[in-house]
Amino acid sequence: MRDQIEEARFKAFEASFDKSRAFWEGKAAENPFWYVSSFGPYAHRNLGEFWQSGHSIWQTLKEASKYHPRRSDVVVEIGCGVGRLTRMISPEVGWVSSFDISEKMLELARMHRLSNVTFYRAEGDSLLPLADATADLVLAYCVFHHLPSIQAFERYVKEMLRVVRPGGMVAFTLTPRDWRVFLEPLLRLRRLVKETLLVSGGPSGLYRREWIGIRPQKRTVMRLLPEGERKAVMHGDNWLFVARRHSAAHEATGCEVREKVHFI
Numbered sequence: 001m002r003d004q005i006e007e008a009r010f011k012a013f014e015a016s017f018d019k020s021r022a023f024w025e026g027k028a029a030e031n032p033f034w035y036v037s038s039f040g041p042y043a044h045r046n047l048g049e050f051w052q053s054g055h056s057i058w059q060t061l062k063e064a065s066k067y068h069p070r071r072s073d074v075v076v077e078i079g080c081g082v083g084r085l086t087r088m089i090s091p092e093v094g095w096v097s098s099f100d101i102s103e104k105m106l107e108l109a110r111m112h113r114l115s116n117v118t119f120y121r122a123e124g125d126s127l128l129p130l131a132d133a134t135a136d137l138v139l140a141y142c143v144f145h146h147l148p149s150i151q152a153f154e155r156y157v158k159e160m161l162r163v164v165r166p167g168g169m170v171a172f173t174l175t176p177r178d179w180r181v182f183l184e185p186l187l188r189l190r191r192l193v194k195e196t197l198l199v200s201g202g203p204s205g206l207y208r209r210e211w212i213g214i215r216p217q218k219r220t221v222m223r224l225l226p227e228g229e230r231k232a233v234m235h236g237d238n239w240l241f242v243a244r245r246h247s248a249a250h251e252a253t254g255c256e257v258r259e260k261v262h263f264i
Contacts, residue, residue, distance in 0.1 A: 016148040017124055021101050023210035028104035034203060036081040036105075037142075042202050054084035061141065064233050065171045065242045069093050073136040076127065076163055078156065078172075079143030080119070083109030089139075090114045097130060125155040133165045140172035142238070146213040153214060157224045164245045170225070171242045177215040188212065 027035040033050050034042050040050060062069070069075075073093040080086050080098035082105055090096055096117040100106050106119045120129075127138075138160040147153050160170040180187060191207035205211055218232055221241055230243035 016152070020146075020148055020210050023205065023208060024102040025104055027205070028102045028108075031203070032082050032105060032108060036084060038203070051084065051087075054088045057141065058085055058088040061139070061171070061240070064240055065169065067137055067169055067171070070136075074134060076130065076135045076138040076160075078122075078127075078138070078140035078160075080109055081105050083112050083114075085139075085141060086117055087112050087114060090117055093136075097135075099127065125152050125159060127159045127163050130163045132162055135163045135165060136168045138164045138168070138170045142173055144172055144213075145175040145215070145238075146211060148209055148213070150214055150216055150220075153216065154224060161226065161245060166245055169242065169244050171240065173238045173240050174221065175213075175215055175238055177217050181215050184212065 024035075031042060031045075033045050033047065034040065037050060037053065040046065061067070069089075069092040071092075071094055073095075075089055075093050075096045077086060077089065077096060077098040080100050081102075083098070086096060086098050086109060094116065096114070097120065098109065098117055099120045099122045100109070101122045103121050106121060110119055140156070140160070144153055144156065147156070157170075157172075160172070164170050188207040195202075195204055195207065218239060221239075222230065222232065225241065225243040226245055228244065228246050230241075233240040233242065
C-alpha cells in the first residue's frame with residue numbers, strides 16, 4: 001500500500017511539473033520579459049530599464065543577505081529566466097550554475113555569452129548534476145511562489161541545502177501568506193472572467209496554478225532551514241529567507257532575525 005501511495009504521489013508530481021513546464025514555455029514565447037518581471041508594462045517594455053533592474057536587485061540582495069561575493073565563489077541560481085540577475089552575478093564570482101524550467105528562457109539567457117556560466121534546464125525539483133557541498137551561494141529570487149505545491153518547495157529547499165557547502169548561504173524569496181489566500185478561488189475566477197470577456201492583448205493565464213503558486217506560512221519555511229544563522233527579511237511585498245549551512249563541528253544555537261529593507 002505504501003509503495004502504491006508513493007507511486008501515486010510521484011505521478012502527481014510529474015503531471016504538475018509537466019504542466020508547469022508547458023505553462024512557462026508558453027509564456028517565454030508570448031512575452032518573456034513581462035513574465036520575468038510584471039512590474040513594467042506588458043507592451044512596449046523598456047528593455048534598458050528591465051536589464052538595469054537586475055543590477056539594482058543584485059545589489060540589494062547582497063546588502064540584505066550580507067553576502068560578499070569572491071572571485072573564487074560558486075553560485076547556483078534557481079529560476080534564472082532570461083538571465084537578468086545572471087549577468088550581474090557572473091562578473092563578481094568564479095562560476096555560476098543557472099537553472100530554469102523553460103528552454104526558451106534559457107535560449108535568451110545564453111545569448112549573453114557569459115563565459116563562466118553553465119545553464120541547465122531544470123528537471124523536477126532536482127539540482128543535478130551538481131555535486132554535494134560545492135556552492136557558496138544558492139539563490140532563488142522571485143521563483144518559489146510560482147511552485148505548484150508546498151511539497152515541491154520543500155524538496156527544492158533540501159536540494160539547496162544539499163549543494164551548498166559548509167559555511168555557504170542559501171537565499172530565496174516568497175510572497176507572504178495573507179487574507180487573499182482564503183479568497184483565492186474567487187480571485188482566480190475573477191481573473192479568468194476578466195481575461196475571457198474583457199481583456200485582449202494583455203497577459204494571460206494569471207488565474208492558473210502555475211502563476212499563482214504557493215503561499216507557505218513563515219514559520220513553516222523557517223523550520224526547513226538549519227538552526228543557527230538564519231533570518232527572514234521583510235522587503236516590500238515579499239520575504240527574503242537567508243540561512244547558512246554550518247559544519248557538523250559548529251555548535252550553533254537557533255537564531256532568527258527580522259529586518260526591514262526596501263527592494264526595487
